[in-house]
Amino acid sequence: MLRRLWVLIFYVPLCAWAQTETRLTWLDNRFRVDPEIEQITFIVAREQPSQSVVLVAPNGRKYYADRHAKTMSWYSDKGMDIISIDYPMAGPWQALGKVSSNNGIKIVSNIELDVDQLPTQLYQTEVLKFRARLTQNKQPLLLRDFLERVQLEVIFYPITVDVGDVSAKDPAPIVVGTFADNGQGYDEIGGDGIFTVALDVDVVPGKYRVKIASTNGVFERAVEQTVLVYPSLITTTFIQSHQPFVSHVVKIATNDDQAVVGSLAAYLRVKQPQRQPQIIQTRAQPQQSQLTLKWSNNRQVGKAWWRGWAYVTDTLTQRELVFRLAKQHYTHIAPVTVDTSSVLAKRQREQQLAAEKTEQLQQRLLWLGGANLIVMISVMGWLLLWRRKRVPKADLVIPK
Missing domain, CATH: 2.60.40.10 (Immunoglobulins)
Structure with a gap:
């Protein structure tokens, strides 16, 4: 009996550490990092209300949510801290704070971001199903507390031709899609570690560097590809x-x-x-x-x-x-209705008025022409009379 008890005391902790995801509920919140680990993530559940935990490294150095090393990414919200560290120091680490006694601390290591390969030739306004996967040790990561807080985006960076103008600014990046692992839209199963986005390639045709990356500080991972966007088919x-x-x-x-x-x-x-x-x-x-x-x-x-x-x-x-x-x-819009009878009557009245005006104009022209003719005849007669009075009589010639 005593021998079995010793086996349980030593064997069970070794089996727990053999898992890629470890849940700790120790009173002092300590956890050991092996020298072979290149990247590790601590998921710390806290009691409420409480502030973010303080992370203590094996050498005694303390890290905070707003003050930490460049090799760390720290995400903090109500009730949880997610801290990812690249090339962590080997040895015992400790989280100081109101760590939840129910959930404690979970550890995942060797997280990788694996994404679909984009076609090298895309088309403007094309929409395609695009997926990214989070894995640990090449296996799907199924830790819901972690997955619910991951935010992945697809960002297009235009690649411009260098024309030697140092004053020209690089074009602004374009966020084309945001991934989700919620079982809605294009995503098939929520919480399965596969993030899916309906990638809407609504960008100007050209050459782009496409970056798929986490954007909210949960962990630092990014994958890049180069694509050409052609005009729509x-x-x-x-x-x-x-x-x-x-x-x-x-x-x-x-x-x-x-x-x-x-x-x-x-x-x-x-x-x-x-x-x-x-x-x-x-x-x-x-x-x-x-x-x-x-x-x-x-x-x-x-x-x-x-x-x-x-x-x-x-x-x-x-x-x-x-x-x-x-x-x-x-x-x-409401159709425009026209009273054709009133329009026809109006048109007839306009035609009648035009005819009357034409007739009046013709009469005036005839009267004016007659008057002018009379004046002209009178003037010519007066001129003839006046000329006759002005002609002198010839002298009488008496023959010799």
Whole structure:
């Protein structure tokens, strides 16, 4: 019996330390770090209310949430501290504070960030499912307290050509997506260590350095890739109807050189005034490279919108592409009614007035012409009389 007791005393702690995740509830909150460990994370649950713990290294140096070494990342919120250390000092470490007696301290080591390989050729407005995984010792990390606080982002850094202008600033980075491990959206299972994002490549075409990294200080990990973003393979045209019996139209076309002919499909969600949203979907025939989607104008006044997705296959890589069709708003306005009878009567009155004015003008011109003729005749007669009076009589010649 005594021999079994000694076996339990010595063997059980050794088995506990053999695990990659260790839970400690010792009264003095001490834990030993082996020399072979290159990276370790302490997850310290605290009683409430309490401040962040103080971490004491084997050499007695103290670290705080707001004052710690550059090789540390420290995340603190209500009830928990997550402290990651690269190349930690071997020996006994200690956490001083109101450490929870129920949860204590958990230790994970050798955490790695593994991400999907992005296609080297992306397209503007393309949306693709992209995943990242957290592992420890090549196995999925399933520690929910840790996973719930991890925040991963996909950041695009534009790569510009050096033109020798030292005063030019580098373009601002673009956050394209934020990962989640919550079992919602594109994420399949919450808490399984696999973070999923619907990567919306809504950036200007060009060359980018893509960085996948933690951003909230839980741990410092980053993976980088280089990609080229090309212009979108599809063009979308919306033609709004302004007539009661004419349909609204969305036309989607693809580039025949880059997209497989006949692979185009589309899905629209349409919301019109005083109507429930309706779904419109169709696919191209084998020899088609464009689609036309229509919905009737319901003649109700108010705001309306549509949005959707387009699906097509890339010719070069045979990759199945998904494009988001951004939400587009438009407005139904009341039709303008015109009283044709009043318009016709008005037009007839205008024509009659114009005819009367023309007739009056003609009469005035005739009277003016006659008056001018009389004046001219009178003047000419007076001139002839005046000339005759002015001509002298010839002298009488008497013959010799």
